[in-house]
Amino acid sequence: EVQLVQSGAEVKKPGESLKISCKGSGYSFTSYWIGWVRQMPGKGLEWMGIIYPGDSDTRYSPSFQGQVTISADKSISTAYLQWSSLKASDTAMYYCARQISIAARLDYWGQGTLVTVSS
Amino acid sequence: DIQMTQSPSSLSASVGDRVTITCQASQDISNYLNWYQQKPGKAPKLLIYDASNLETGVPSRFSGSGSGTDFTFTISSLQPEDIATYYCQQYDNLPTFGQGTKLEIK
Numbered sequence: 001e002v003q004l005v006q007s008g009a010e011v012k013k014p015g016e017s018l019k020i021s022c023k024g025s026g027y028s029f030t031s032y033w034i035g036w037v038r039q040m041p042g043k044g045l046e047w048m049g050i051i052y053p054g055d056s057d058t059r060y061s062p063s064f065q066g067q068v069t070i071s072a073d074k075s076i077s078t079a080y081l082q083w084s085s086l087k088a089s090d091t092a093m094y095y096c097a098r099q100i101s102i103a104a105r106l107d108y109w110g111q112g113t114l115v116t117v118s119s
Numbered sequence: 120d121i122q123m124t125q126s127p128s129s130l131s132a133s134v135g136d137r138v139t140i141t142c143q144a145s146q147d148i149s150n151y152l153n154w155y156q157q158k159p160g161k162a163p164k165l166l167i168y169d170a171s172n173l174e175t176g177v178p179s180r181f182s183g184s185g186s187g188t189d190f191t192f193t194i195s196s197l198q199p200e201d202i203a204t205y206y207c208q209q210y211d212n213l214p215t216f217g218q219g220t221k222l223e224i225k
Contacts, residue, residue, distance in 0.1 A: 047214040103210040109162040
């Protein structure tokens with residue numbers, strides 16, 4: 001069974017750094033891309049970027065380029081989304097999802113990680 | 120970016136009704152269009168891929184059609200468990216989502 005399990009909820013202060021994770025199982029982790037999707041409170045879905053764990057090839061949506069960093073450790077089948085300096089506007093639910101390619105459907109999703117940034 | 124315009128933004132219907140949601144792309148995306156269902160507090164779930172293909176395990180009352188710039192998502196007979204927000208998503212280029220349609224029971 002394909003599963004993506006994300007790390008738990010985080011509460012941070014503005015200016016702090018954060019790295020959240022997404023661990024894949026039940027499939028060949030290095031043969032699929034992992035995408036990240038943001039959902040701000042009460043709002044819609046925004047595709048942020050994607051990584052291919054096989055070779056760490058990474059692409060970003062223009063809206064998120066320079067704002068976050070996506071990485072992966074294929075040895076432990078885990079992808080990451082990180083911020084160097086959080087802002088209140090980063091408060092959102094973040095989902096990881098599996099994709100067969102950069103331009104493709106998101107066929108399996110993690111359960112989401114809620115990030116709250118507040119002073 | 121390719122913009123996706125979904126309508127309506129919200130919809131109220133009765134159990135058993137036929138429900139239709141539309142999605143329009145800002146440029147020709149062939150059939151590179153997927154539909155997702157998101158129930159409150161849950162992750163989105165893929166329902167339809169490549170505009171008209173039903174994902175495995177999804178009930179046959181859900182269907183999709185269209186190509187080019189205009190797409191339609193239909194629930195043939197609305198069930199109480201279908202209450203959710205529905206999103207279209209294009210993948211002609213970097214993925215983008217429509218703004219969502221919140222479906223409620225009348």
